[in-house]
Amino acid sequence: MNNRLRALPAKFQILIFLLLTFLFSWSIEYVMIRGAGVNDMGLTFLLMWTPGICGILCAALFKDIGSLGFKWGNLKSYALAYGIPAATAMLILGLLIATKEGSFNGEVSSTKVTRWFIAITVGVLIGSVSALGEEIGWRGFLQTKFQQAGIRGRYLWLGIIWAIWHWPLILFSNYATSSLPALSLLLFTICIVSFAVIIGWLKDISGSVFVAALAHGAHNLWIQFAYPVFLIKGPRDEFFGGESGLFNAAIYLLLAIYIYRKKLRQLPTNPV
Structure with a gap:
């Protein structure tokens, strides 16, 4: 029986993983929609780990734990995983100020500096633990x-x-970052598909799901918490700033195009 499971085609294994992941994930999301949404940190953590749990179960079932990418990777890939979201966040801040969609918050206080420092260090590490759950499933098993x-x-x-x-x-709870959930969904989709190219490439050049988790955690903390510390938001920030803003979507899209055009053909297995 075990040998027959291991011999199942990869496309069938993908189907089983997706069915399990969406069944359990959307059940959790239904409870979140009926309750506090993403403000329920316990359910949010459980939701983020659902793809990982399903990925581990499927990898064990199909006798392919090696597919999950439990390797350490290299220093350069970790630097890129942290640096790309951090640079993106600071570029968003600069664009918001340059276009007068926001202004620089130059007020210096020990509380603000401490909050910012914790976000970009300890916060990123803690966020990467949550993100690891998703990355074991998405970049580990599924990719x-x-x-x-x-x-x-x-x-x-x-x-x-x-x-x-x-x-x-996004559509039915409080994950939309603007007053127009459909627009938030569109910009978020552009952002996340582009970011999938970036993280996918980092996973492939490093072989490590931990590198992917760091990129994911750094994105969440830098975009959602770190750069806003230095921003006085303008009236249209909900459309230009943040994770589902025009600037983040545009930056990640341009970077994804660059990776597709310049970097992917260097990989042994071309994903184009």
Whole structure:
């Protein structure tokens, strides 16, 4: 029986993983929608670990734990994983100020500096623990199985799936970052699909799901908490700033295009 499970085609393994992940994830999201939404930190943590738990279960079932990417990676890949979201966040801050969609908050206080420092250090590490749950499932199991199945454009397909996984909370709960949930969903989808290319590339060049988790955690903390410390928001910040803002979507989209055009053909298994 075990040998037959291991011999199942990768596309079938993908289907089983997606069915389990969406069944359990959307059940949790339903409870969140009926309650406090993403403000319920316990359910949010559980939701983020659902893809990882399903990925581990499927990898064990199909006798392919190696697919999860439990490798340390290298220093350069960790530097890129942290640096790309951090640089993006500071660029968003600069664009908001330059376009007068916000202004610089130059008020210096020990409380503000401490909050910012904790966010970019301890906060990123804690956020990466939550993000590891998603990354074991998405970049660990699913991305590897896409590669084994010979699916071209695996980063884009994974990004679309990853975006859809978030959609109920954007449309029906409090994960939308603007007063127009449909617009937030569109910009978020562009952002997350583009970010999937970035994280997918980092996972492939490092072989490490921990690198992917750091990139994910750094994104969450720098975009959502770190750069806003220095910003006085303008009236249209909800459309230009933040994770589902125009600037973040545009920066990640341009970077994803660059990676597709310049970097992916250097990989042994081309995902284009």
